Every structure is written in C-alpha cells, then in structure tokens.
Amino acid sequence: MAKDTYFPICLRMKGRLCTVVGGGSVAERKIRSLMDTDARIKVIAPRWTPAITKWIDEGLVLGESRVYRDGDLKGSFIVYASTDVPSVNEQVCLEAEQEGMMFNRSDQADTGDWVDPAVVRRGQLAITVSTGGASPGMAKAIQCELQQEYGPEFEEALDWLAGLRVTLKETLADPRDRQRILKELWTEDTIDQIRNGELHKLKQKIAVALEPGGK
Ligand SMILES: C[C@@]1(CC(=O)O)c2cc3[nH]c(cc4nc(cc5[nH]c(cc(n2)[C@H]1CCC(=O)O)[C@@](C)(CC(=O)O)[C@@H]5CCC(=O)O)C(CC(=O)O)=C4CCC(=O)O)c(CCC(=O)O)c3CC(=O)O
Ligand SMILES: NC(=O)C1=CN([C@@H]2O[C@H](COP(=O)(O)OP(=O)(O)OC[C@H]3O[C@@H](n4cnc5c(N)ncnc54)[C@H](O)[C@@H]3O)[C@@H](O)[C@H]2O)C=CC1
Structure with a gap:
C-alpha cells in the first residue's frame, strides 16, 4: 500500500492550549518541544517524570495528577495521546476527533493528524527532519549531524538578516530594489561564511550593493 506523504508546516502556538495525556519519557520529549514555543501546556497522568514534575512546580506546565477522563481535552488546540496504554490512547484520539481537534498518537x-519531526533550533531558525514514521532513529541521527553542521553562529546571522530585512523595507520603497540587494548575499560561499563566523563578509556584500550605482 502507498505510504502517506506528510505536509510540513510551522504552526503558531502562542497562547494556545496543548494537552498531553501521559507523563512518561515520550510525553516529556513532546512537552520539552512545546516549551520552545509560547503554547499553554497541560499534562494529564497519574505519574510523571522528574523533569515534568519540575516544570509543573515552576508553573511552566499545568499538571492534572490522575488518569484521563472523557472531557479532559476541552479547549485544546492540539492533543498528544502519549500513554503506554493503547486503549487509553485510542480513547483520547476518539475524543479529539469528535471535538475536531488535531491529535498525535505516540504509539x-x-x-493521527501529524507526526513530529526531529528539530534543530538556532533562534528563529528551525531545521526539521521527518521520515514520516518510517525510522525515527534515522530522523534523530540526521538531527545529530545537523546539530554539528549548523551551530549557534546561525542564530546570530539570522538575527542580523532579520534586522537587515526590516531596515531595507523601511528604506527602499521598491520591492525589486530590496530583492536585488538581498540576492547579492546568497552566493555559493555564504553558508560557509556564516559557519566560519565571517558575518562581516556578508555585511561587506550588502554595503557594496547599497553603494550608489552598486551592482
Ligand atoms: C511516528 C512518530 C509519532 C510521533 O511521536 O509524532 C514516532 C513514533 C514512534 N517512535 C518510536 C521509537 C523511537 N522514537 C525515537 C525518537 C523520536 N521519535 C520522534 C518522532 C516520531 N516517533 C514520529 C515519527 C518521526 C519520523 O519518523 O521522522 C522524534 C523524531 C521527535 C519527537 O518525538 O519529538 C524523536 C527523535 C528526536 C529527538 O529525540 O529529539 C527513537 C530514538 C530514541 O529515542 O533514541 C525511537 C527508538 C528507535 C526507533 O524505533 O527508530 C516508536 C516505536 C516504539 C516501539 O518500538 O514500541 C514509535 C511508534 C511507531 O512506530 O508506531
Ligand atoms: N513517539 C515516540 O517517539 C515513541 C513512542 N513510543 C510509544 O509511546 C508510548 C509511551 O512511551 P513512554 O513515555 O516511554 O512510556 P512510560 O511508561 O514512560 O509512560 C507512560 C505514561 O502514561 C501514563 N498513563 C498510563 N495510563 C494513563 C491513563 N489512563 N491516563 C493518563 N496517563 C496514563 C503513565 O502514568 C505514564 O506517565 C510507548 O508505549 C510506545 O508505544 C515509544 C518510544 C518512542
């Protein structure tokens, strides 16, 4: 049978309620990932890991210390069914489906509606890897490689690029002018320059392009 092809998108999570049913190592990983965003996070489980306990104590996550009950998902934007009991996960997914909520089933x-990718974050940069459930181990191995290849210098470079884009929008009225300048940046060696911490070389390219009569 043909396999599903998943559609990658980046969801805006600010203020949205995400409910995680289950409090084991898988739930912990899902919550950790949600905590990178500004989502509101609720976890429902009779027992949870020390890391989840700490987040609840710190007020970062709302905890309901009991088994899942029908109706628990009220108000959720997305739902994780992440217990180690398939019949419970099944019930959670059923409620989510009835309520029209998107859900992920860990087992x-x-x-379910989506599968989680492995993610490397560098500030606003998110590099995601998915094998669509074929081999989470491979997704993780590629994530480890990308972590080495794309270090913290990419966060700094992206911050600068974002600022540059804002400035150009403010100072150059014609979008074609902005595009011409920004295209000058992306030559074969730009990624290596970022990797080598040579942001000044990117700044130089922009300065040249901005000169009167510049390229
Ligand atoms: C479908 C999916 C659903 C979902 O969770 O969204 C799913 C499902 C399952 N995972 C299983 C096993 C493992 N999962 C990991 C690791 C990760 N799993 C993640 C995602 C996903 N896992 C989604 C598909 C993603 C994709 O394919 O690209 C990552 C990428 C992100 C994250 O979880 O946030 C995170 C790595 C990144 C990180 O750590 O940051 C490891 C490796 C390890 O732990 O070292 C193992 C053991 C090795 C192996 O099996 O390869 C099992 C079998 C359980 C069993 O055998 O009983 C199932 C259930 C099944 O296959 O049905
Ligand atoms: N998506 C993924 O990446 C992976 C998924 N899995 C799957 O995910 C499942 C969970 O894995 P772990 O977190 O390692 O299990 P775990 O045993 O560490 O944790 C299970 C959690 O579910 C809770 N729970 C049990 N019954 C419940 C109920 N009725 N209501 C609410 N919570 C309940 C337990 O209190 C516990 O917190 C596994 O059974 C496996 O099938 C396993 C490895 C990776």
Missing part, C-alpha cells in the same frame, strides 16, 4: 505512526 502509532499512521494514526
């Missing part, structure tokens, strides 16, 4: 790759 079944091909059930």
